[in-house]
């Protein structure tokens with residue numbers, strides 16, 4: 001599905017990685033190892049070289065906004081540009097279901113300034129899921145969440161896995177790769193290494 005060959009930036013790589021539909025790959029590694037830079041390079045947000053294709057279509061043949069809708073990067077800290085939460089969302093059918101799934105059914109009427117870190121994190125995920133991406137590049141998606149919210153977000157992500165999306169998950173939570181039956185990788189000094197056999201789902 002997503003094929004990455006020799007992806008390189010001044011600070012990471014070269015990195016090869018293949019993501020298959022309906023699978024989760026998890027990346028661990030020390031702070032500063034290059035995990036976020038790797039996800040950003042895949043999304044083409046920073047200068048990079050190498051070959052990346054999605055379902056056989058080479059990234060360079062696709063307009064960047066189309067690529068980023070299909071291969072969505074969800075940063076650890078999301079960006080907000082308007083005062084009202086509602087102004088950041090495409091108010092299409094399905095939005096209510098997604099907001100409900102993350103426990104924020106009423107959030108559209110709120111001001112952005114009142115959002116907690118965890119509320120921002122969950123709303124940013126909903127924003128990305130609205131475009132129905134084939135690949136989700138998740139940068140510590142539950143780092144600011146309490147256990148019930150982690151459960152909700154993980155359930156939502158598992159639904160995406162079941163419907164054929166691929167997840168690339170950067171996480172410092174050692175239990176998370178296991179809960180997603182993820183293939184595990186370790187990043188150190190900008191280099192990615194496979195860890196072991198895929199975990200069994202719990």
Ligand SMILES: Nc1ncnc2c1ncn2[C@@H]1O[C@H](COP(=O)(O)OP(=O)(O)OP(=O)(O)O)[C@@H](O)[C@H]1O
Pocket residue numbers: 011029030031032033034035036037038
């Ligand atoms: N624009 C930049 N110029 C120079 N160095 C940078 C730049 N962006 C990131 N770095 C450095 O590259 C290294 C990797 O950063 P990255 O954000 O990928 O780390 P990370 O593995 O995601 O860490 P964390 O777990 O803390 O989020 C860090 O040392 C960071 O300071």
